[in-house]
Amino acid sequence: HPIAILISGRGSNMRSLIDACAQPDYPARIALVLSNRPDAPGLETAREAGLNTVAIDHKPFGKDRAAHERAVNAALRDAGVEIVCLAGYMRVLTPYLVHAWQGRMLNIHPSLLPAFPGLHTHAAAIAAGASTHGCTVHLVTDGVDEGPILGQADVPVLKDDSPDTLAARVLSQEHVLYPAVLAQFCETLDTHQ
Numbered sequence: 595h596p597i598a599i600l601i602s603g604r605g606s607n608m609r610s611l612i613d614a615c616a617q618p619d620y621p622a623r624i625a626l627v628l629s630n631r632p633d634a635p636g637l638e639t640a641r642e643a644g645l646n647t648v649a650i651d652h653k654p655f656g657k658d659r660a661a662h663e664r665a666v667n668a669a670l671r672d673a674g675v676e677i678v679c680l681a682g683y684m685r686v687l688t689p690y691l692v693h694a695w696q697g698r699m700l701n702i703h704p705s706l707l708p709a710f711p712g713l714h715t716h717a718a719a720i721a722a723g724a725s726t727h728g729c730t731v732h733l734v735t736d737g738v739d740e741g742p743i744l745g746q747a748d749v750p751v752l753k754d755d756s757p758d759t760l761a762a763r764v765l766s767q768e769h770v771l772y773p774a775v776l777a778q779f780c781e782t783l784d785t786h787q
């Protein structure tokens with residue numbers, strides 16, 4: 595299954611997917627890594643791994659989100675992508691791109707959804723006095739962080755946790771969860787084809 599990974603930043607989840615896709619029996623391969631930020635450190639990681647990369651900067655498009663998304667969508671189609679994996683892609687999508695990839699677009703979010711959608715999830719979990727926190731891989735739908743949940747992993751919140759220490763504990767689980775859920779997702783596609 596050819597996938598695209600969409601990033602905006604450091605790309606540690608992308609890295610975990612690159613490593614998974616390098617395993618001989620893994621059911622996905624990376625057709626494209628796309629960033630909306632030309633300076634995303636993850637792009638360099640992807641290039642070093644010999645992957646097909648493209649930067650489609652949103653800034654020249656100004657307020658025209660639709661035009662930016664048309665360019666993103668064209669790049670995805672050109673690369674023959676079947677599944678899109680958002681991995682720290684920090685753009686809210688319009689219904690155009692969401693509908694174009696309905697049922698074929700996954701996102702990883704650093705909380706146990708439906709708890710703590712949006713940004714600053716680790717600080718929010720600590721502030722709420724949560725004893726458990728974690729991460730979620732879900733299908734992308736129109737509502738931000740609202741699509742059907744495909745998998746979750748939890749971690750304890752420790753009494754001395756700062757948002758950073760908690761984030762690091764969650765992130766190490768993200769790196770296990772995303773490749774596992776993507777593999778399962780590919781198998782689901784196979785059985786329904």
Ligand code: GRF
Binds near residue numbers: 636681683702729768
């Ligand atoms: C991760 O915490 C992910 O859950 C969130 O954004 C962060 C991206 O980190 N959506 P990285 O770029 O994968 O290192």
